[in-house]
Amino acid sequence: MTFSRRDQATGDIAALRAFAPTLILLVIALLINYVDRGNLALAAPLLKIEWGMSASQLGILLSAFFWTYTALQFVMGLFVDRWGANRMMALGFLAWSMATVLTGAAMGFITLLAMRLVLGVGESVMFPASSKILAQHLPEHARGFANGLMNAAMRWGSAIGTFGGGLLMARYGWRSTFVAIGLASLLWLPAWSRWKAPATPVAKHADAGMGTFSAILRQRNFWGAASGHFCANYLVYFLMSWLPYYLVHERHLSMSAMSVAAGALWVVDSLTSIATGTLTDFCIRCGATPTFARKCAMALGFSLAAVSLVGCAFASERTYLACLIACAIGSGAANAGTFAFAQTLAGPHAAGRWVGLQNGIANMAGVLGPALTGVLVDWTGHFAVAFAVAAVFTLGGAFAWCLGVDKLQVTDFGSSK
Structure with missing residues (x-):
């Protein structure tokens, strides 16, 4: 038995290296995906002037990006699974x-x-395709690191796009920056042609069926995962959309100090x-079972983030930054497994469809969260209620993942459980 486990571990290491x-x-x-989706916001002041x-x-x-991006999440997984x-x-x-480029x-x-x-159409492929690839080629005990790294890449893309893109636009103008970033990105394609995922999966899975859209939508686990993902996205979009404004207008940081503070929080996340x-x-x-490890x-993560958000609502000038750091830690822990759950529950054959549907529902938080926060801030004149509402959604995410999802x-797909 000892030799068998050691031999399996050696095989897993070799497969992961490959x-x-x-x-x-x-x-x-x-990373490039998040640079490209955020660069128009940097150019907005220049467009307004020009x-x-x-x-x-x-x-x-x-907002136009999200029209096609969110809508196509619901069907792009089908194309990924079929083609x-x-x-x-x-x-x-x-x-x-x-x-x-254009x-x-x-x-x-x-x-x-x-x-x-068009940008939304192209980028809608990212999560269904990447999740299917990870589900096909990585064993369960390697998906946590891979998905954590992918989640981190979203933060790095936003940070690099903000700082790097902003500097390029200030020096060379917005047109040259878009063209340069787009053309440089195309170098990724020949690399993908050379080092894309191998045709033969590393790990074999016993799937119980391909999983049609209707079969996926009948699963209790799907709605638990989609609800949890929605709550996770509410937290992320809340922070991405309003953290800079909160730090400048409510905590009275300068623009430079705000950039450092916000950047540090995303690094922690x-x-x-x-x-x-x-x-x-x-x-x-x-x-440990995947159910126990991932749900814990x-x-x-969600509980720490929720408590920290409540803390931010009542924090003093001396304690609010500590609360935000704790929130970033909770957010990073909570978002590490959003796609790992889907990859396991769907299996490699249905991962594209499942992730597309789940991510489409979850992205509706991007429509609700920022707008609701703005209304609450206008209504109350401060962020306390907005933080409290975000905490409620975040705590709801913990219940959705832990109670809404059964065994991982x-x-x-022949069962409606």
């Missing part, structure tokens, strides 16, 4: 990179709007995500 180039390319793609755009026009342009994750990943990456050549509002819509994924994998390798991480195993 998959490492693919994982690195997926992390880079997700073209005299109104705030309403800028708002339409900034292959590698192929769809390459096509999606090409589409969003060319949309970025944004730099836009001559007016309509052209920019069209490019933002990303590192916690990687550490949490690694720790849960370690626990599973040591004999979710419960602790490949779903029998």
Whole structure:
């Protein structure tokens, strides 16, 4: 038995090393994904000056990405499952990179709007395709680290885009920046052609069926995971949308101090995500069930974030930063497993469809969260109630993941449990 386990461990290490180039390319793609989706916000002040755009026009342009991105989440997983994750990943990456390049050549509002819509189409491939690849080629005890790293890449992409993109636009203008970023991104495609996921899966899974949309929607575990993911996204979009405003207007930080504070919080979030994924994998390798390991991480992460948000609502000038740091730790821990759950529950054959549906529902938090926060801040004149509402959603995420999702195993799509 000892030899068998040691032999299996050796095989797992060799398999993970073989998959490492693919994982690195997926992390880079997700980083670029978040750079490209956020760069128009950096150009907004320049567009307002150059073209005299109104705030309403800028708002339409900034939201247009989510129109196609969110809508296509519900069907893109089907294309990934039918036509292959590698192929769809390459096509999606090409589409969003060319949309970025052509944004730099836009001559007016309509052209920019069209490019933002195309960008949403291309980027909608990212999570269904990457989750299917991880489900196909990684064993359960390696997915925590991989998903934690992917979650961290989202934060890194936002940070790099904000600082790097802002500097480039200030020096070379927004048009040159879009063209340069888009063209440089295309170098990823030949690398993907060379180091994409192998045709033969590393890990074998016993799936109980492909899982049609209707079969997935009948699963209690799907709605538990989708609800938990929605709550996780509410927290993330709340922080991404309003943290800078909160630090400047309520805590009276300068713009430079705000940038440092917000950047540090995202670093803490990303590192916690990687550490949490690694720790849960370690626990599973040591004999813990995936259900116990992943749910414990979710419960602790969401609970810490919820308590910290309440703390922020009542914190003094001396304690609010500590509360935000604790919230970042909780957020990183909570978001490390959102796609790991889906990859296990769906199995490799249905992962694209499951993740597409789950992510589509979860992204509706991006529509609700920022808008609701703005209404609450206008109504009360401060952030206390907004933090309390975010805490309620966050605590709801803990209950959704831990109670809404049953045993963490490949779903029998013939059952409606």
